[in-house]
Amino acid sequence: KQEVTQIPAALSVPEGENLVLNCSFTDSAIYNLQWFRQDPGKGLTSLLLIQSSQREQTSGRLNASLDKSSGRSTLYIAASQPGDSATYLCAVSPTATGTASKLTFGTGTRLQVTL
Amino acid sequence: GEEVAQTPKHLVRGEGQKAKLYCAPIKGHSYVFWYQQVLKNEFKFLISFQNENVFDETGMPKERFSAKCLPNSPCSLEIQATKLEDSAVYFCASSQFLPTDTQYFGPGTRLTVL
Numbered sequence: 001k002q003e004v005t006q007i008p009a010a011l012s013v014p015e016g017e018n019l020v021l022n023c024s025f026t027d028s029a030i031y032n033l034q035w036f037r038q039d040p041g042k043g044l045t046s047l048l049l050i051q052s053s054q055r056e057q058t059s060g061r062l063n064a065s066l067d068k069s070s071g072r073s074t075l076y077i078a079a080s081q082p083g084d085s086a087t088y089l090c091a092v093s094p095t096a097t098g099t100a101s102k103l104t105f106g107t108g109t110r111l112q113v114t115l
Numbered sequence: 116g117e118e119v120a121q122t123p124k125h126l127v128r129g130e131g132q133k134a135k136l137y138c139a140p141i142k143g144h145s146y147v148f149w150y151q152q153v154l155k156n157e158f159k160f161l162i163s164f165q166n167e168n169v170f171d172e173t174g175m176p177k178e179r180f181s182a183k184c185l186p187n188s189p190c191s192l193e194i195q196a197t198k199l200e201d202s203a204v205y206f207c208a209s210s211q212f213l214p215t216d217t218q219y220f221g222p223g224t225r226l227t228v229l
Contacts, residue, residue, distance in 0.1 A: 032215055036220075042223075043220040043222040044206065044208075044220040045220075046218065046219060046220075087156065089156065089158075093214075093215045102163065102171060102174060103150075103158070104160075105157075105158040106156075
């Protein structure tokens with residue numbers, strides 16, 4: 001059974017700092033990995049999707065890397081801003097065999113960026 | 116539409132009552148997913164559809180939960196005889212061509228069972 005863990009569970013940084021969020025998964029047979037953010041009381045916003053054949057994806061100040069063999073992904077946020085404060089979740093999609101389609105979510109990292 | 120829409124935003128039911136939640140996926144998306152968020156970050160997959168057909172129902176509690184996606188209607192998730200432990204936020208998501216494409220999530224429906 002796939003298990004996804006995120007470290008740290010919570011993080012507080014001053015504005016302007018660069019930071020790294022970690023995601024690890026136990027079963028390396030994944031199809032892709034997605035990073036989401038969730039604002040309090042809101043749904044999930046997709047940030048980046050990395051296919052299992054890719055090593056990284058970039059969008060603006062965000063860079064996500066994937067090392068399938070070691071079961072790890074990192075989300076790098078450059079020059080953090082107060083608006084980045086949210087809970088960040090990673091989720092893996094299983095190898096696309098049969099009818100498997102469900103995302104398995106990590107435990108989340110709650111990020112606070114202070115002024 | 117360009118966003119996944121979910122109604123209602125909040126739903127309160129007494130234990131044993133029925134609850135019905137609705138989801139309109141992004142126009143043109145073929146796949147719809149339902150997830151249950153019980154604790155703050157604990158997401159549980161329930162069921163997925165490819166158009167009107169059930170694609171993956173491995174997460175669905177069969178006894179009281181049912182779901183449908185009919186043509187030209189919002190998808191629905193129905194819980195018969197709700198229990199206290201059904202209290203959660205239920206999220207709907209859709210993806211465009213493949214179940215492994217980016218999943219776009221709706222704002223969720225918060226179900227409270229008293």
